[in-house]
Amino acid sequence: MSLRPFHLAFPVHDLAAARAFYGGVLGCPEGRSSDQWIDFDLFGHQIVAHLDPAARAVQVANEVDGHHVPVPHFGVVLTMADWQALSDRVAAAGVRFGIEPHVRFRGEAGEQATMFFSDPSGNALEFKAFGDDAMLFATTKDQI
DSSP, X not given: OOOOOOEEEEEESOHHHHIIIIIIISOXXXXXXXXXXXXXXXXXXXXXXXXXXXXXXXXXXXXXXXXXXXXXXXXXXXXXXXXXXXXXXXXXXXXXXXEEEEXXXXXXXXXXXXXXXXXXXXXXXXXXXXXXXXXXXXOSGGGO
């Protein structure tokens, strides 16, 4: 079975800021749009920023591996090379990381490079990469 693209619609309080962030900073090609929403191609997945001028980000976090991980969040599992390139691009754009790029679960099942940052509306994003994609759903050290 080949993976199919996912679709995610999320609120933003400013479409111009969303366009600058997703299109400019993240480099997502823009698809269809209106004065109420914008489609973006996020590494082959369809995300849609919907205008909600009153949109406010949820401020909840769970402790994971010594970091406060924002909930909810979304993102993509990238190749290690694409993850590094995105990390460099986001840093060069001056975006503040909520959780700096690093490797977590080092030496454990699910070891991964990860980073968190937010869009201008406060939507939290996580991008991660695995040295071995077979570790995506690993649950025990025996799988390493």
